[in-house]
Amino acid sequence: RPYEKLLLDGEAPDGGDADDAFKWEREKKCLNQRVFEAARTLIDRGETDGGCVFLKQITKFAYLFDFETNLERDTPGGDAGRWGAKCSELFADHDVVHRHVLLIRDPVAILSSWTGKSGDVHNNNTHPDEVGIAKLMEIYSEVLGASMNGSETREPVVIDSDDLAWDPRSTLEDLCDSLGLEYAESMLKWEAGPHKCDGPWAK
Numbered sequence: 001r002p003y004e005k006l007l008l009d010g011e012a013p014d015g016g017d018a019d020d021a022f023k024w025e026r027e028k029k030c031l032n033q034r035v036f037e038a039a040r041t042l043i044d045r046g047e048t049d050g051g052c053v054f055l056k057q058i059t060k061f062a063y064l065f066d067f068e069t070n071l072e073r074d075t076p077g078g079d080a081g082r083w084g085a086k087c088s089e090l091f092a093d094h095d096v097v098h099r100h101v102l103l104i105r106d107p108v109a110i111l112s113s114w115t116g117k118s119g120d121v122h123n124n125n126t127h128p129d130e131v132g133i134a135k136l137m138e139i140y141s142e143v144l145g146a147s148m149n150g151s152e153t154r155e156p157v158v159i160d161s162d163d164l165a166w167d168p169r170s171t172l173e174d175l176c177d178s179l180g181l182e183y184a185e186s187m188l189k190w191e192a193g194p195h196k197c198d199g200p201w202a203k
Contacts, residue, residue, distance in 0.1 A: 003201050012200070023200035031055070031064070031072035032083035039090055048094055052181060059132030059139065067142040068149075070098040099179050100143045100156040103164075107133050 006013060010028035012021040029037075035053065042051035057065070066073050071088075074081030110133060114126050128134050143156040157178045163171045168188055176183040194202060 001201070007201070019196070020200065023198070027200060030078060030080040030083055032080045032087055035071070036083055036087050036090060039087070039094075039096075043090075043094070050182075059135040060129050062135055062139055067100075067139070067146050097154070097180075099154055100139070101175065101179070102136055102140060102156050102158045103161055104136060104158060105161040 001007070006024060007027055010025050012024040035055070038053040039051075042048065042053065045051075064072055064075070069084070069088075071084040072080040074084065110131060111126060114131055140156055140158070147155045157175060159171060159175060172187050173183045175181075
């Protein structure tokens with residue numbers, strides 16, 4: 001990726017403002033720290049009844065995730081274990097339910113779009129781990145297995161991207177119903193342009 005060094009160093013390009021610098025710095029945090037801070041924010045706001053933390057994941061990073069604990073695995077020299085312990089301690093005092101939503105797409109459409117862009121950075125890199133089709137099946141099996149073992153994880157919810165594109169309202173209504181969340185019309189649109197929650201690579 002063109003921003004590889006910036007991302008790994010966690011440093012904003014020269015001339016960036018404070019908000020831009022924060023976005024790069026934020027990338028150095030492990031998943032567990034982000035989960036802890038998001039959950040802590042909900043608790044501090046008093047939103048412990050129905051509060052929701054949403055995490056977007058990419059299949060190729062699934063090896064870093066423990067589907068039994070729903071936390072990031074620790075790695076040598078990493079900080080995930082310490083923050084995972086803090087998460088477990090925080091969650092012990094609250095009724096926490098983890099749900100996994102898998103967004104799927106027709107494999108032919110995935111492969112066609114992956115290799116169809118001339119000059120794209122992904123071109124000629126259609127490795128199974130990068131594309132993620134087989135890995136999604138593994139994730140589905142792991143999450144389903146964890147739900148059958150009596151953990152707090154429940155059966156994964158699966159959404160087809162074609163359904164989401166052609167009938168977003170019904171698809172999102174069904175998704176919210178499956179997750180026990182309240183549907184809102186605002187889910188169907190958002191303001192164009194940059195958002196504070198954007199990653200530093202959004203430009």
